[in-house]
Amino acid sequence: MKKVRITILIIIGLGIAAFAVYGIAYKLPARSVSWANGEETQSGNIGDFFKNLFTKSDITIVVFGRPGAGYGGGALADAILVVRFNPDTNTAYLVSLPRDLWISDGSEQFKINEAFNKNKVPAVMDKIEKITGFSTNGYVVIDLQTLAAAVDWLGGVDVVLHEPAIDWVSSFRLDPGSHHLNGEDAVWLVRNRHNQQGDFFRESNQHQVVEAMLDKFQELTAEEKNLFLKSFVFKGSFLNNAQIDFSKLTPYLFGTDVASIKFESIVLDFTTKLFTTMSLPLPGVATTTYISVLVPTAGFENYTQIKEFIGQNIDEK
Numbered sequence: 497m498k499k500v501r502i503t504i505l506i507i508i509g510l511g512i513a514a515f516a517v518y519g520i521a522y523k524l525p526a527r528s529v530s531w532a533n534g535e536e537t538q539s540g541n542i543g544d545f546f547k548n549l550f551t552k553s554d555i556t557i558v559v560f561g562r563p564g565a566g567y568g569g570g571a572l573a574d575a576i577l578v579v580r581f582n583p584d585t586n587t588a589y590l591v592s593l594p595r596d597l598w599i600s601d602g603s604e605q606f607k608i609n610e611a612f613n614k615n616k617v618p619a620v621m622d623k624i625e626k627i628t629g630f631s632t633n634g635y636v637v638i639d640l641q642t643l644a645a646a647v648d649w650l651g652g653v654d655v656v657l658h659e660p661a662i663d664w665v666s667s668f669r670l671d672p673g674s675h676h677l678n679g680e681d682a683v684w685l686v687r688n689r690h691n692q693q694g695d696f697f698r699e700s701n702q703h704q705v706v707e708a709m710l711d712k713f714q715e716l717t718a719e720e721k722n723l724f725l726k727s728f729v730f731k732g733s734f735l736n737n738a739q740i741d742f743s744k745l746t747p748y749l750f751g752t753d754v755a756s757i758k759f760e761s762i763v764l765d766f767t768t769k770l771f772t773t774m775s776l777p778l779p780g781v782a783t784t785t786y787i788s789v790l791v792p793t794a795g796f797e798n799y800t801q802i803k804e805f806i807g808q809n810i811d812e813k
Contacts, residue, residue, distance in 0.1 A: 556581075559636055561576070561639075565641065587760060590703075590760070637737035643686070645728070647677065649724065650709060653708035656674050659697070663684070677708075685705060760810075770805060
């Protein structure tokens with residue numbers, strides 16, 4: 497488990513909290529989302545904001561990264577990041593879940609990254625709670641167009657690669673060393689998985705890009721930061737794809753020193769021995785076609801060891 501600097505994903509989460517305060521001022525209804533029994537329910541009112549205004553408690557937000565319009569598999573959630581913040585220790589934990597995890601909602605089995613194109617988001621959110629042991633407070637969705645635009649808005653980002661990233665089709669490559677990336681380059685890097693580590697290689701590069709974006713964000717003036725949040729957070733296209741318990745996020749606008757937050761990254765890769773690969777026949781196909789999926793080593797949908805591993809790496813004191 498390695499220390500990582502604050503990510504732009506958290507900035508987005510805190511930005512949404514600002515929207516909650518904005519909602520109070522303009523008498524917009526509060527929205528509280530829960531996933532009990534795999535069903536989305538909504539409750540709460542303006543009074544909830546004031547009741548919880550200065551009460552901080554653990555929050556857990558799921559960040560789904562989707563390719564979006566113009567990319568193959570645009571509806572697939574190929575990056576799933578669970579962000580949990582403990583206000584007592586001022587620590588945020590980042591837990592990446594493998595996109596090929598094979599799950600069931602009781603009626604059919606599918607990869608966890610199919611949450612949106614199968615309209616299974618409530619079931620996936622419920623599954624994430626079972627996998628991590630965390631009660632979630634909602635989710636946000638980020639697509640590649642937004643990522644590219646944000647990187648370009650920031651004037652590009654700087655990363656350091658320890659292994660080459662290569663596209664065997666176009667022959668485009670980034671060698672080990674320092675690189676300044678524009679939006680298009682950043683999108684290429686966060687999608688590249690031509691490496692022995694596969695998706696885990698891609699996840700590592702995604703973290704690098706996000707950290708680099710935060711570095712640039714920290715350098716902005718207060719006015720520029722507000723403009724960035726207005727351009728990429730306080731807009732309908734983003735908020736329409738976010739389901740957040742705003743009342744839980746609101747208190748973090750008051751007395752929270754974002755720069756002092758400690759970050760811990762929990763990676764569930766093959767070195768943990770928590771997952772194993774399986775080849776399964778693809779249902780609904782005339783000819784026998786097999787797909788590669790991941791299942792818990794302990795058995796299909798047995799998340800006991802995974803939950804214990806996450807718990808052992810999180811200080812909830």
